Amino acid sequence: MSIFERYAPFIQDFIYRNNWESLRAIQAAAGDAIFNTDENVLLTASTASGKTEAAFFPILTLFSEDMPSTVGAIYIGPLKALINDQFMRLNELCEEAHIPVWHWHGDVAQSHKSRMLKNPSGILQITPESLEAMLLRKHALIPKLFGDLRFIVIDEIHSLMRGDRGGQTICLIERLCRMAGADPRRIGLSATIGDPTAAGEFLSYGTGRGTVIPKIESKGVKWRLSMEHFYISQQNQPDEKNTTEGLPVLDDKTDTAPEHADAGMGYIFEHTRGKKCLVFVNSREECEAVTTTLRSYCEANHERDRFLIHHGNLSAAYRETAEQAMKDEDTFMTTCTTATLELGIDIGRLERAFQIDAPFTVSSFLQRMGRTGRRDLPPEMWFVIREELPEPRSMLPETIPWKLIQGIALIQVYLEERWVEPPKLDRLPFSLLYHQTMSTLASSGELSPAALASKVLSLKYFHRISQEDYKVLLRHLLENDHIQRTDEGGLIVGLAGERIVNSFKFYAVFQENEEYTVRWGSQELGTIVTPPPKGEKIAIAGHVWIVEEVDHKRRLVYCEQIKGKVPAYFGDCPGDINTKIILRMRDVLREDKKYPYLMKNAVARLAQARLTARNSGVIDQPLICLGGNMWCLFPWLGTYAFFAMERFLKLKCGDRLGLRGMDSSRPYYIQFTMKVSPQEFFAILIEEAEKEFDPLDLVYQGEVPVFEKYDEFLPPELVRKGFAYGILNINEMKSRILSWKELIH
Incomplete structure (x- = not known):
């Protein structure tokens, strides 16, 4: 039987109605993996290749043959806009089979959510943050809602693999399955996976299943x-x-x-x-x-x-x-x-x-x-x-x-x-550990320290966290009243912790700034950070407004529209650039290659940049004299290895080099003055890099390098450890320094 023949009649009708002459390769491969195995499945194919339908055609077919008694599939999407879009697409597909599709995020009407709670069935589309809120606020209902859960589809899985939000998603899935007593298969979807094997391993965290990754032969596409x-x-x-x-x-x-x-x-x-x-x-x-x-x-x-x-x-x-x-x-x-x-x-x-x-x-x-x-x-x-x-x-x-x-x-x-960034799964996620500890405690009620540790540390994403580090965290939270001990010796959420957990901002693990809602008459325009005083201008929703009133207590800004321009500010937006990109940038400056997509001005500017780079020696020498004792180092390292290089220069080599006035343009170059020759500079760096040192040595005296959202609630020693061992890429930095040995001979 072909995959098409295996599909339910209403799926076949949908395909006919849309005038599809044949199944796409991704749909045939997904059908084979979902129908004929019991494993998790990772579907990787180009955008607009029909991955969503590829996953749901077999899922809905299986549902039509044996309808789940609760919500049968959860679709986790990273963005509200994506969920809104998929909600419309899936509704059209499911209507004929009378399989309900529910969506659930901060913008969805409460009446729609209430209907789902009364009649848990079909497919639920949800963001990680709303799933967190559901486990926290509706924990008693989880078995009723998801007791017969069979599939969890994670869309755009690559977007969840480079930080705490992906870790949160995997933790939430594990927690939900334990609470519901369900063992669903997971299906990951993405157009841009750099390392499918690592992504498949991530997808399977805590399931005991493997991951099938169908090989899809893609046709060449002209850009x-x-x-x-x-x-x-x-x-x-x-x-x-x-x-x-x-x-x-x-x-x-x-x-x-x-x-x-x-x-x-x-x-x-x-x-x-x-x-x-x-x-x-x-x-x-x-x-x-x-x-x-x-x-x-x-x-x-x-x-x-x-x-x-x-x-x-x-x-x-x-x-x-x-x-x-x-x-x-x-x-x-x-x-x-x-x-x-x-x-x-x-x-x-x-x-x-x-x-x-x-x-x-x-x-x-x-x-x-x-x-x-x-x-x-x-x-x-x-x-x-x-x-x-x-x-x-x-x-x-x-x-x-x-x-x-x-x-x-x-x-x-x-x-x-065909290179794409690989997943970053080697951090020490202490910020997320705090978050999941508080969420678990808030949803479970009183737990003994051993039971809490067992629930949280058994989540696969925390496999790098030691029992000792967790004890340090719990002691700190007890001291600061984020959790408190009951007379029976159990743990519950403390007063300080309740203020955090009870805020709607708790559901997200990505960094948010303190925001004010901006209103114009009856319209809500959006949110801004640190509003200016009355009479000043702000920019939001693509227009300029004058502030009429600021209500700091309710965090509201009232304004009127005017003409003109003014900068907007929503908080910092850092970028994480891989070393592979930085090295290819050096090659762009070094080679004579012409790129057919460059237009007139860009061709001229690139030629000018290459001439400058060659004349200065920057493509062959990492250290360039800018005049006098002012120097510039081009490490050609990605963001986190560059962070490590900055700190290594200051903390391990600064005194010996006589380093002063260090100024970085991350992750491209570092300017400074020094009192040694270039030969001595490289000799000192290599000598220090060859010594064994603790990554914590690259954290400044008294520094608590808050990097993730909940770092501020952690004990300082864990923040420092998480930064030194999980953020700074010391191995890559050392490797680059040792490659400069040839420069001192």
Whole structure:
């Protein structure tokens, strides 16, 4: 029997209705793995390849043959927008079979949730944070809701494998299965997995099952890719067109942005006209600034506003307005967005994606470009790299266009090697340990210390946490009243802990800033951090507003809309760049290779950067003299190994080198003055790197390097240990230093 024949009749009808002539490779492979094994399954295939349907066609077939008596499948999605989108798609599929589909996150109406609690059945779509809230607040109902749970589908699993949120998701699944007495299979979905074997192991944590990873032969896909460079403060030149001899011709209009405009913004403004596009940026602040600027261009050109905005701090109404507008086939709007529209969501016939500056990861680049290329169009992305024009007296490292080089490196490592960042599963997750300890205690009620340790430390994600470290944590929490001991010797949540656990912000393990809700009349616009005083301006939802009133007690800001521009601030947005990308950046500067996607300005800027790099020796020598006793070190290391190098220089070598005035531009270079020769510099570094030392030696005296959300509630010694052993990449740093031995002979 073929996989198609094995499908339930209503699935076959759905396929006929959609005029599919044959099953895609991913659907046939998924059907085989789900129907014919009892293992977990990891499905990896390109975006828009039908992974969701591939997973649910066999699941729903099995349900139609033997309907679960409770919720039978949980779909965990990382974003509300993705869940909203999949809710619509799955409803259409399940309607005929009368299999209910429920969605559950912060924006879903309470009435919908209440119906699910009364009639637990079918499929539940939920975010990790809402699942946390459910285990905490509805723990007594878990057996009734999930006693016959058979599948857990984790979408965009790659997005959960580089930090605490993925660990939280795996912990929640384990806890839920124990509480419900269920043993569901897990199915992971992703378009961008760098190490499928490690991802399969992560997916199977705590299940006792293996993971089947079908090999999917993918057809070659042609990309439409371009990258252009602009100086922010330089006016557009009238002859700058998006056409270059020998390069892809994507449009032939000159840039007609307002005079004295930011050239890069004008380029985007012109080439989104009459099209449906996304403009990706790397932070919420930049998202606000770009949207405001592009809207001002509409006004200057007497055009209607054709720009929308979408990021995590906006209210549900603004986000959903953008999502619906983008799905409308007859609406030609452009949405400026962060990673919130990067994953999964199908927004129809999207013609073009723009990326301002380089993203931090290959995974992000692939996901963002994958938003386009649907409905038989080729994937199309335009990189717009902007930098301030270097001052005539700028020092060498500031004259290299790092974002341009980074963008090229991200593209090249994928084109040449199909390389994507591997999962980061070797941290010491003490922040998450605090979170899951408090959540477990709050949902279970009183537990003996041994029972609490057994419940928490047996969660597979905490396999690197020792019993001794857990005792240190519990003693600290007792001292600070986050937990307290009962007269019978058991443990319960303490008064200080209740304030944390009872806040809705407790459900998330990713870092959030203290936020104020911004209101305009009856509308909620979104949230901001540290609002300005009355009479000052703020930027949110792509417009500028004047603050009328700030209610600090209720954390509300009331405002009125005005014209103009003002920077927005939502908190820091750090990027984690892999060493592989940094090394490929060095090769970009070193090689003479031409990249067919570079446009006219970018070609010229790259040639200029290569000339500068060769003349200065930076591609062959990691240490360059900037004049006098001012030096610059180019370690060519990723973010966390770079962190380690900075600390190693200061704490292990600083006195011997006579190091002063250290200034880093992470993760590209470190500037400083020193009192030794280059030969002595390398000799000292190598000598110190060859000595055995404790990673804790790279934590500053008295420093408590708070890195994750709940680090502030941990004992300082665990914060230091987690940072030194789980964040700093000391092995990679040492390896790089020892490779410099040849420089001292």
